[in-house]
Amino acid sequence: MATTDVKQPSSPVTQVVAPTSRLKSALANQQLLLLIVWLVMVLGFSLKSPIFFSVDVAGNIFADWGPLVLIALGELIVVISAGIDLSVGANVGFSGVIAAFAMKALTTAGVASTPTLLIGVLVCVVVGSLIGLINALLINYAKLVPFIATLVTLGAASGMSLVLTKGAPIMGGPAGGIMLSVPWIGPFSKPVLVVIVVVAVMWAFLHKARFGRYTYAIGSNAFAARAAGIDVKRHIVKIYMLSGFLAGLAGFFFYLRLGGGAPTSGYGMELDAIAAVVIGGAALAGGVGRVSGTVLGALILTTVTSGLIIVGVDPSWKRVVVAVLIAVAATLQALRKSEGGAS
Amino acid sequence: MTERGDVIYEVRNLCKRYGAVVALDDASMKLHAGEVVGLVGDNGAGKSTLVKCLSGAHQPTSGQILLDGVEREWSSPHDAIQAGVETLYQDSGLAPHLSVSANVFLGREELKPGILGKMGFLAQKSMDTRAHMDLDRVGIAVPASGRSVAQLSGGQRQAVAIGRAVAWASRVIILDEPTNHLGARQAGEVLHVIQRAKEQGLGVIFISHTLPHVLQVTDRVVVLRLGRVVKDAPTSDFDVDSLLGTITGLITD
Ligand SMILES: Nc1ncnc2c1ncn2[C@@H]1O[C@H](COP(=O)(O)OP(=O)(O)O)[C@@H](O)[C@H]1O
Ligand SMILES: [Mg+2]
Numbered sequence: 001m002a003t004t005d006v007k008q009p010s011s012p013v014t015q016v017v018a019p020t021s022r023l024k025s026a027l028a029n030q031q032l033l034l035l036i037v038w039l040v041m042v043l044g045f046s047l048k049s050p051i052f053f054s055v056d057v058a059g060n061i062f063a064d065w066g067p068l069v070l071i072a073l074g075e076l077i078v079v080i081s082a083g084i085d086l087s088v089g090a091n092v093g094f095s096g097v098i099a100a101f102a103m104k105a106l107t108t109a110g111v112a113s114t115p116t117l118l119i120g121v122l123v124c125v126v127v128g129s130l131i132g133l134i135n136a137l138l139i140n141y142a143k144l145v146p147f148i149a150t151l152v153t154l155g156a157a158s159g160m161s162l163v164l165t166k167g168a169p170i171m172g173g174p175a176g177g178i179m180l181s182v183p184w185i186g187p188f189s190k191p192v193l194v195v196i197v198v199v200a201v202m203w204a205f206l207h208k209a210r211f212g213r214y215t216y217a218i219g220s221n222a223f224a225a226r227a228a229g230i231d232v233k234r235h236i237v238k239i240y241m242l243s244g245f246l247a248g249l250a251g252f253f254f255y256l257r258l259g260g261g262a263p264t265s266g267y268g269m270e271l272d273a274i275a276a277v278v279i280g281g282a283a284l285a286g287g288v289g290r291v292s293g294t295v296l297g298a299l300i301l302t303t304v305t306s307g308l309i310i311v312g313v314d315p316s317w318k319r320v321v322v323a324v325l326i327a328v329a330a331t332l333q334a335l336r337k338s339e340g341g342a343s
Numbered sequence: 344m345t346e347r348g349d350v351i352y353e354v355r356n357l358c359k360r361y362g363a364v365v366a367l368d369d370a371s372m373k374l375h376a377g378e379v380v381g382l383v384g385d386n387g388a389g390k391s392t393l394v395k396c397l398s399g400a401h402q403p404t405s406g407q408i409l410l411d412g413v414e415r416e417w418s419s420p421h422d423a424i425q426a427g428v429e430t431l432y433q434d435s436g437l438a439p440h441l442s443v444s445a446n447v448f449l450g451r452e453e454l455k456p457g458i459l460g461k462m463g464f465l466a467q468k469s470m471d472t473r474a475h476m477d478l479d480r481v482g483i484a485v486p487a488s489g490r491s492v493a494q495l496s497g498g499q500r501q502a503v504a505i506g507r508a509v510a511w512a513s514r515v516i517i518l519d520e521p522t523n524h525l526g527a528r529q530a531g532e533v534l535h536v537i538q539r540a541k542e543q544g545l546g547v548i549f550i551s552h553t554l555p556h557v558l559q560v561t562d563r564v565v566v567l568r569l570g571r572v573v574k575d576a577p578t579s580d581f582d583v584d585s586l587l588g589t590i591t592g593l594i595t596d
Binding site (some may be wrong): 026078204205208209210211216219220221225226227228229230231258261287288 | 399419424425429438442445446454464465
């Protein structure tokens with residue numbers, strides 16, 4: 001099929017033959033594989049436990065999935081650009097705490113619930129984006145590699161959260177907040193539906209718009225991107241700020257679930273985000289990854305966690321299952337690379 | 344000798360140091376419209392460094408760059424591209440994970456009309472079609488525009504890189520070893536592309552170690568040795584032996 005619309009090169013260069021075997025095309029379709037893995041998990045847990053296949057459990061799974069997929073999508077764009085963002089988990093806690101202070105003050109001053117919550121979400125995403133901006137400035141101008149730059153902000157943000165709160169959650173915000181976290185349509189709460197909209201927007205901007213094109217180009221070959229006239233530093237700022245923005249949004253998600261801002265919210269979640277991204281088929285070397293893969297990766301992680309608890313297995317097994325999934329995904333990635341890349 | 348126009352691109356007394364390494368040492372050269380200048384020299388002579396200064400990828404330590412007689416300072420490749428100076432770099436000019444058409448349009452993406460375009464959405468179909476046409480027009484082998492560059496052979500990649508540079512250049516085109524990785528026939532096509540660019544009135548800087556190609560396609564040859572311009576003369580003054588002698592330093596004036 002590749003030959004009909006292709007002009008034959010005028011010299012005998014090797015034509016790349018489309019992979020035809022079923023195995024190869026299955027390997028090439030990470031999303032399909034992930035969907036199958038997820039369905040098998042759902043089936044397995046449902047057979048093991050009569051209560052697993054229910055709206056309640058699905059509601060819990062999606063409530064866990066919401067904040068995870070938010071920060072995982074931020075991690076995804078960073079990883080596609082050949083970077084890494086270790087600060088997203090700490091960002092969740094810090095932005096939630098700062099917003100909790102703000103909302104507590106507003107509530108004490110007698111401001112109504114809805115405007116307080118709106119200001120709260122604004123504070124979360126502004127604080128989150130600022131942490132992302134600091135990451136980008138450290139990378140662009142202090143010339144730190146992303147790993148170190150975001151390790152710095154991880155430490156600073158999580159430390160600040162604990163200092164400011166003395167380790168205790170900040171409560172006393174608007175009363176209506178926690179009500180938002182209950183399922184609204186089927187298993188989906190209003191915040192989860194917002195997350196689904198965010199997923200759609202991210203898909204469009206990453207796969208259909210110039211923002212995504214530049215992100216892939218920078219991760220694929222930063223020199224080529226710069227040589228093509230792309231302002232790489234400016235795009236790095238956008239990428240890390242967007243990742244921070246999404247982490248801030250996840251911070252607000254946790255605030256709603258808890259009814260307060262806890263300094264420990266999001267603790268260690270950067271590793272779950274990286275796991276979701278890698279299981280979803282992205283390559284840490286950059287240039288590769290899809291929103292659909294990350295969404296499924298996050299769904300698999302949260303399904304495993306809930307499922308193991310419900311069927312009565314020690315949930316610590318989750319770590320082992322996740323480790324195996326990462327190993328398999330990374331192996332498939334390596335195989336795909338060695339087969340696809342003619343040179 | 345063919346007609347040649349005004350001087351379009353010029354460097355005066357260009358120096359470039361990388362730390363202690365002096366990669367370019369007081370180099371000067373001129374390029375006229377409709378002229379092909381061959382830039383030759385041993386490995387490490389400073390050819391790629393000169394190219395990077397001319398394309399805005401690196402900034403010279405001192406010296407001047409003039410386009411159409413006006414002194415310019417390229418702070419990034421973007422500036423040079425905007426001014427009509429296109430460059431094919433020796434290595435890594437393409438993003439391997441992106442498709443052929445995405446590479447051809449990299450940094451100059453076409454957007455959808457209306458509000459979607461304002462939001463940055465890409466007119467992908469239109470770019471695919473145009474990329475195919477642009478590469479076709481240049482007259483070099485055209486791989487499918489939807490395929491990712493990593494799946495192409497070395498020769499096909501080079502074809503895409505050349506096609507992109509020629510399709511966008513409006514003033515000057517700089518080709519750093521464009522016939523690398525190519526068989527004899529494909530290399531012949533590249534020389535033909537250079538000839539066509541020259542006929543369109545572009546200034547072309549052609550870098551190659553294949554001296555017969557240089558003698559065949561250029562009007563003038565500039566020889567670099569250890570970062571210095573040691574010879575700048577019409578191509579008709581040289582044959583392969585004398586050019587080789589000048590490059591290696593066996594022949595000096
Ligand atoms: N980025 C760089 N950093 C340090 N030294 C460099 C760099 N690029 C080139 N050089 C040095 O500058 C000199 C000229 O190199 P180059 O311009 O690549 O030569 P050519 O293209 O003629 O082979 C060499 O000595 C090379 O080692
Ligand atoms: Mg070179």
